[in-house]
Amino acid sequence: MTAADILTLIPAAVGRSTLAFCRIIGSVAIFALSTLSHLLRPPFYPKEFLHALLHIGYFSLPVVGMTALFTGGALALQIYSGGSRFNAESVVPSIVAIGMVRELGPVLGGLMVAGRVAASIAAEIGTMKVTEQIDALTTLSTHPMKYLTVPRVLAATLAMPVLAAIGDVIGIMGGYLVGVTRLDFNSAAYIKNTYDFLEVADVTSGLWKAAAFGFIVALMGCYHGMRSGRGAQGVGKATTNAVVSASVMILASNYVLTEVFF
Amino acid sequence: MGAQMIEMQDVRKSFGSNHVLRGIDLDIAKGESMVIIGGSGTGKSVLLKCILGLVQPDSGKILVDGRDATRGDHDAFLARFGMLFQGGALFDSLAVWQNVAFRLLRGSLKRPKAEAREIAIEKLRRVGLKSEVADLFPAELSGGMQKRVGLARAIAAEPEIIFFDEPTTGLDPIMSGVINELIREIVVEMGATAMTITHDMSSVRAIADKVAMLHDGVIQWTGPVADMDASGDPYLDQFIHGRAEGPIESVR
Numbered sequence: 303m304t305a306a307d308i309l310t311l312i313p314a315a316v317g318r319s320t321l322a323f324c325r326i327i328g329s330v331a332i333f334a335l336s337t338l339s340h341l342l343r344p345p346f347y348p349k350e351f352l353h354a355l356l357h358i359g360y361f362s363l364p365v366v367g368m369t370a371l372f373t374g375g376a377l378a379l380q381i382y383s384g385g386s387r388f389n390a391e392s393v394v395p396s397i398v399a400i401g402m403v404r405e406l407g408p409v410l411g412g413l414m415v416a417g418r419v420a421a422s423i424a425a426e427i428g429t430m431k432v433t434e435q436i437d438a439l440t441t442l443s444t445h446p447m448k449y450l451t452v453p454r455v456l457a458a459t460l461a462m463p464v465l466a467a468i469g470d471v472i473g474i475m476g477g478y479l480v481g482v483t484r485l486d487f488n489s490a491a492y493i494k495n496t497y498d499f500l501e502v503a504d505v506t507s508g509l510w511k512a513a514a515f516g517f518i519v520a521l522m523g524c525y526h527g528m529r530s531g532r533g534a535q536g537v538g539k540a541t542t543n544a545v546v547s548a549s550v551m552i553l554a555s556n557y558v559l560t561e562v563f564f
Numbered sequence: 565m566g567a568q569m570i571e572m573q574d575v576r577k578s579f580g581s582n583h584v585l586r587g588i589d590l591d592i593a594k595g596e597s598m599v600i601i602g603g604s605g606t607g608k609s610v611l612l613k614c615i616l617g618l619v620q621p622d623s624g625k626i627l628v629d630g631r632d633a634t635r636g637d638h639d640a641f642l643a644r645f646g647m648l649f650q651g652g653a654l655f656d657s658l659a660v661w662q663n664v665a666f667r668l669l670r671g672s673l674k675r676p677k678a679e680a681r682e683i684a685i686e687k688l689r690r691v692g693l694k695s696e697v698a699d700l701f702p703a704e705l706s707g708g709m710q711k712r713v714g715l716a717r718a719i720a721a722e723p724e725i726i727f728f729d730e731p732t733t734g735l736d737p738i739m740s741g742v743i744n745e746l747i748r749e750i751v752v753e754m755g756a757t758a759m760t761i762t763h764d765m766s767s768v769r770a771i772a773d774k775v776a777m778l779h780d781g782v783i784q785w786t787g788p789v790a791d792m793d794a795s796g797d798p799y800l801d802q803f804i805h806g807r808a809e810g811p812i813e814s815v816r
Contacts, residue, residue, distance in 0.1 A: 345671060430655075437618050438653035441646075442667050442717075443639045 333525045337455050340447045350453035358419050358454065358520070359461030363468065365418055366411045370469035373406050374398060374476025382485050394485065395492045396499035398477035403500065403508045407470040408462075409556050412515030415462060416548040420523040423454055424544035427527025428537035436528070446528070455520040462516025463509040470508065507563040514559060515552045522548035567630070569594045569725060569757040570615060575624030577610055584610050586781030588624070592774075597751050597758040599768050599789075601803060602778035603812065608761040609650075611778065612727055615759075616645060628725070643672065646723035646756075650730045652710040654702035660713055661698035664688060667721045687716040691746055708739040715743070719750055726751065728760040732767050744770035765804055768792075777803060779812065 381397045427450055430436050439446050474496060481487040523544045530540035570592040577585040584607035592598045602608050613619040615626055617638060626633040633641065654663045664684035668675050675683075685695045691712040702710060711731065718726055731747060732740035744767050751758045751771075760771050768775060769789065776786040777800050785797045792804060802810030 347670070433651055434649045434653040435655055437613070438647070438649055438655070440618055441616055441642055443642045443671050444666075 330521075330525060333528075334521055336447060337451050337521065337524070340445065341452050341456060343448075345448065347449055347453055350449060351457055354453045354457035355461055357422075358415070358458045358516075359465060362415050362418055362461070362465055365414045366465045366469045367472050369410050369414050370402070370407060370473035371476040373410055374402055374473035374478075375480040377401055377406070377473075378477040378480040378485065382481075391485075392495070394481055394487070395477065395495035398481075399474050399496045399500045400504055402473035402477070403470045403505050405508070405556075405560075407473055408466045408508045408512040408515060409552065411466045411469045412462065412512065412519065412552045412556075413549055415458075415465065415516070416519045416522075416552060417545055419458060420519045420526075420544040420548040421541050423520060423523025424527040424530070424541045425537055427524055428530030428540040431528060431530045432532060432537060451520075451524040451528070454524055455517060458516035458520035459513050460516070462519070463512040466509055466512035467505075470505070503563075507559075510563070511556060511559050514555055518551045518555065519548045522551065567594055568592065568627075569596070569629055570759070571625075571627040572615075573625040573627075575611070575614060575621045575626060577607070577614060577619065577621045583781055585614070585621070588778075588781075588783060590776055590783055590786065592757060592759060594757055595755055597748075597760070597771055597773045598776060599772035599774070600759065600761045600776050600778055601763060601765075601768060602761075603763065603803070606778050607781060608778055609729060612729060612759065612761055616642070616647070616727070639672070643667075643721065644724045645727065646718035646721065646725070647727040648711070648714045648718045648729060648731055650733055652702070652714040654710060654713055654717070656702050658701075659698065660688070660700050660702065660705070661685065663702065663713060664698075664716045664720050666717060673721055683720060684716070687720050688713070690719070690750070691716045692742070708735055708743070711735065711739075711743055712746075715746060715750070719754065722754065723756060725757045725759070726754075728758065728762075728771075730762050730764075731760065732762065732764045737766075740764065740766060741770070747771050765806075768804075779803075 377398050378394055381394050381401075382391055385391045385393050385397075427436075430450075436446050436450075439449060478489075478492055478496070481492050482489050526540040526544040526547070530536045568591045570590075572588050572590045575585055575588040576583075588611060590598075600608050600611065610619055614621045615628070615633060617633060620634075628641070628644070654660075655666070658666070661681050661684040662669065664687055665680040667673050668680040668683060669677070681698070685698050688695065688697060693709065693712055693716070697705070697709065697713075702713065705713065715731075718728075728747060731743050735743060747758070747760070748771050750756075758771070760767065762768060762771075772789040774787065775789050775792050777784045777797075779799050785795055785800045787795065792800065795801070798811045801807075802812050
């Protein structure tokens with residue numbers, strides 16, 4: 303190997319991974335556009351949609367609720383500890399509420415749903431791919447994108463804002479419980495304080511974010527499931543990729559959306 | 565034999581540097597049962613998936629009933645086919661009868677639920693399964709029963725063309741015999757055109773009118789099943805007698 307070969311090794315590796323990254327972005331974008339185009343064209347599968355709504359929305363309630371409850375409680379303690387350094391303990395209720403609805407409710411809820419839903423979608427569709435069920439769907443004149451992807455993506459996009467809204471309420475309640483029982487806040491004053499400082503835009507921006515996160519979660523689950531490799535290992539890898547990419551995309555898009563709503 | 569149902573002209577397909585199909589020419593007449601044989605990994609499944617449009621061939625022509633398979637309404641095209649997959653490929657989230665009646669519960673062939681269920685149970689009975697099986701889920705069935713359900717699903721919408729992908733793989737010899745017999749009976753009574761891929765010689769003798777041997781990406785030999793034993797083709801001879809020595813190189 304000559305010196306020139308060694309010198310080109312590093313730029314070649316950088317170039318290769320850059321190209322691979324661009325290719326993935328391109329194929330995810332095409333997958334997303336194809337999902338949207340199938341969303342608008344019949345046939346529709348309402349039964350599949352309701353089934354997905356139940357699994358993605360309703361069954362995620364405990365996970366999202368628990369996450370919000372403990373996060374709200376911890377948030378109250380942290381803000382109290384920080385606020386007390388410049389005699390601003392009274393901001394606890396409003397900051398807990400704003401923090402929950404603008405940021406933590408949708409983001410943590412989205413991440414929890416990513417772990418639960420993106421994984422299960424990728425594993426289910428990946429197994430269907432490996433056992434030729436996707437091919438079987440096609441031969442039975444049923445488009446896999448319409449039958450599998452569209453109902454899940456639509457259900458997640460619609461269910462996630464509802465989950466986030468419920469998470470917001472439970473999170474604020476977590477802060478309230480800690481505030482009243484541990485930090486000696488007056489119950490009525492805590493509620494009034496929360497209510498007075500919270501604006502409608504705080505809530506709606508958080509819910510829009512949640513809808514975007516829901517879309518990302520289901521899209522990543524379906525995308526990686528449909529491209530699953532062979533065998534148990536392929537499905538395992540697809541599941542991991544789905545959760546990791548959904549989580550990273552949630553955090554990245556959260557920053558972008560926060561800039562937009564700022 | 566009447567007109568050709570499936571015509572393939574110089575069909576080629578590569579995956580990267582792996583040239584799986586290197587120019588396939590094959591005709592299947594209406595109502596004929598063609599069996600494609602060949603070793604594992606010779607592209608039998610790819611050939612079948614090319615006809616169905618699950619895999620796009622790189623070049624060549626595929627005509628089904630005289631029309632180009634890659635053009636026109638793909639759903640209407642697929643409605644003429646039934647397919648039995650190697651592993652059954654039953655949808656495990658659906659009960660057995662919903663699997664069998666899948667095509668009858670949605671799309672252009674949609675029927676009322678009760679009627680679809682009745683047809684499903686009738687088709688299950690045709691493949692030798694009792695009506696109690698209808699409400700079970702695929703995971704609760706044995707391998708042989710899953711194959712039968714897959715067969716019932718393939719014939720549920722009375723297709724003109726049926727594909728069988730290794731119908732006896734993973735079954736014991738007796739169950740293989742039963743499935744072979746069922747396939748033969750069903751194909752004859754429906755008057756369907758059938759294409760089977762297998763490397764099980766007992767299937768070939770039970771199912772085939774004609775045999776084609778796929779080797780090295782081309783059809784090595786084709787002819788009536790009766791001529792198979794006296795073909796004089798060294799590749800075919802080695803395959804049907806399962807000899808390790810011969811022109812086909814085997815990996816040891």
